[in-house]
Amino acid sequence: MIIQPTSFAALAWAGAASGSAAESWRIGTVLAARPLGINPDGMMVLQIGALAVEAEPPRGQLPSQFQVRVLTLGAQPQLEVIAPHTPEPAIQVALRERLPQQNGYAPLLATLDALAQRPALRQLPAYLRPALALLEHGVRTPAEVTRGEGLKEAISRSGLFLESQLAQSQVDMAVLSQEDWKAAMLRLASLLDDYLPARRPTAGDNETPPPLQQRGLQPQPRLGLPPELLNDDVDALLGRLHGEVHAALARVEVAQLEATTVPAWMIEIPLQGDAGRDILQIQLQHTADADGGSAWTLGFALDLPATGPLQGELQLRDLRLSVRLWAERADTVHRLEHQFGALRQKLAATGLILDQLSCQQGLPQASSPHSAILLKAMA
Known part of the structure; x- marks a missing residue:
């Protein structure tokens, strides 16, 4: 069962971090947890160790007592729910081992x-x-x-x-x-x-x-x-x-x-650029509808010295395509928009129907619908 805490209910993390409550929140530590009830805002209150956090009510019934394991600390500590009397899945073990070791390219x-x-x-x-x-x-x-x-x-x-x-x-x-x-x-x-x-x-x-x-x-x-x-x-x-x-x-x-x-893949590709190397990040996801249709979404992110940070999202459903671009620099937005005419012609030649083609200044807020196996507490 997945639980996504949204805030601390009883103690602020900044205050707790200086007291004895934070001493037990070390990476790898297993903490006792139990539900305390629903507050007036409709949020479930959970006691985890010496702290209480708020979370969206889960779909299923929580046991009266369970355990969580501390994966990371900092301003947004991450906790992993341990199902009672259930062996820990090998994937979770491998993730916990590799998360503290990882770094970008x-x-x-x-x-x-x-x-x-x-x-x-x-x-x-x-x-x-x-x-x-x-x-x-x-x-x-x-x-x-x-x-x-x-x-x-x-x-x-x-x-x-x-x-x-x-x-x-x-x-x-x-x-x-x-x-x-x-x-x-x-x-x-x-x-x-x-x-x-x-x-x-x-x-x-x-x-x-x-x-x-x-x-x-x-x-x-x-x-x-x-x-x-x-x-x-x-x-x-x-x-x-x-x-x-x-x-x-x-x-x-x-x-x-x-x-x-x-059902998604996050791919990073090293690129040889001018006087250095860059990283192309791609997120590819396939979704299916209840009516039998399906769609592909391809997102990408890139930061080139000549253009600054860029981000894009392409959504393809049957022959219909939507393209949204974001750039941090205003001059990059203008350069991209200058290419829109040629891009429309190339897409039309392939038989695709272009529903949207836009470029905005500023980057979208980083977000993802996937939080599959982690319980995340946010201060």
Whole structure:
């Protein structure tokens, strides 16, 4: 059963954080919980540990007592409901392990850029250099992802579908191991584990973000390296890369685990841009209606130096298409709107019926309908 708390009813989190109540709210801690009743606003009040929170009344009957496990802390702590006398699902165990380890691709791509510019890179062991080159080979170009077949290939090789493709009887293992982003990260992570045996990836801090599906689409800007790493200390860069490749692996594995619980896919594709690398984030969802119809929704987010943060959503139902775009910069909105005439002509040539085509300044509020297995308390 899923419960979504909306606020704290009895104690403000800021006040509780300085008292003994917060001491028990540590990541991994299991807390006792019980329903206290319905308040005048129609919200259910739950006692969780020493705190009381409000939540939308659940569809089913809650037991008089149950337990929750703390997944993350911070301003919006996340708790996982533990069904009484029920073994914890393997997916939830795997998610809890990987969530504190995950991080986006931007730090990894910045470190790859820095390593590629270091003459001392040629001094690395011969077996390590091809693994770095293979990972760089997995970074797609704009020319590839702006073609239908190229985008399809980039999604297929994003790492999200690696294991399902390995299970196919006709798959070419050699090609897949060289073309898939996750396969390339796994190879590099294994070699770095051997090259830097004293270093192991560590979990993140208490501000662990939720899974991607719960955060929704978010444009991700490029990151630079700290000045102290912009020198010829290749071992320092490799040590940084070691942690970042493990964090990126946890990121894609969290997305894979989420895809088993919700009818949607969150895909991230590294792109080779001008003087740096960027990240294209795609959310793909298929929905079916009671009358037998179906629709596809494709959302995307991108943050390019030349355009600033961008976001878009395409909804396709039969032959009817709606396109909504958002851009943070006013000049980017004008540039996109200038292309609308040509886009309408291309869509008409395909036989699609364009119901909506718009571009607004400002980004939409990040949201997602998926909160499948987490109980989220918000201060």
